[in-house]
Amino acid sequence: MNFPAPKALILDRDGTLIEHVHYLHEVDKVRLLPGVTEALRLAQHHGALLFLHTNQSGVGRGYFPLEAVYACNDRMIEQLGIGDSPFARICIAPETPDQDSPYRKPSPLFAREICAQWQLSPSEICYIGDNASDLATAEAAGTNGVGLTTGLHDIVADLTTLRLSRPYSIFTSLLHACQSLFVTAHE
Numbered sequence: 001m002n003f004p005a006p007k008a009l010i011l012d013r014d015g016t017l018i019e020h021v022h023y024l025h026e027v028d029k030v031r032l033l034p035g036v037t038e039a040l041r042l043a044q045h046h047g048a049l050l051f052l053h054t055n056q057s058g059v060g061r062g063y064f065p066l067e068a069v070y071a072c073n074d075r076m077i078e079q080l081g082i083g084d085s086p087f088a089r090i091c092i093a094p095e096t097p098d099q100d101s102p103y104r105k106p107s108p109l110f111a112r113e114i115c116a117q118w119q120l121s122p123s124e125i126c127y128i129g130d131n132a133s134d135l136a137t138a139e140a141a142g143t144n145g146v147g148l149t150t151g152l153h154d155i156v157a158d159l160t161t162l163r164l165s166r167p168y169s170i171f172t173s174l175l176h177a178c179q180s181l182f183v184t185a186h187e
Ligand SMILES: [Mg+2]
Pocket: 012, 013, 014, 015, 016, 129, 130, 131, 151
């Protein structure tokens, strides 16, 4: 990794922390991906703040209410087992791609607010997600970013199409990403 260990991670939810289920809204379909608890513990052990940033256009499309997103988040947090409030702040963007949305990724607004509130510079933050739009968000906000192949997207192909200005490392699991971010890259 060509940047210091991050002081904050902004994590995507679907395909990053939990299995990607299309328009997930039923709590009994919430399943953690392998190694996620260990990965987040490792980040916390290294002093990183954790944030959650999730696009949930199913709300804007009228498929399910915002309360279903809260319920699925709560089930995920329960399964993580790293405390009742592991995320310093959770940002849910409920709009569809064609609705005006202050926070829908790739909007940099959430990262900017974190920088202001926690007095961090963008270079101290790392976005992690399974979608090219997570890295487009990193690019827009000027933060670092790493991609994961744990979702439904072909993130490598999508990144080629997006032509972002920087190279982003891609990992096969959140645990591998966190080991690289916090341990092996700095040995
Ligand atoms: Mg995702």
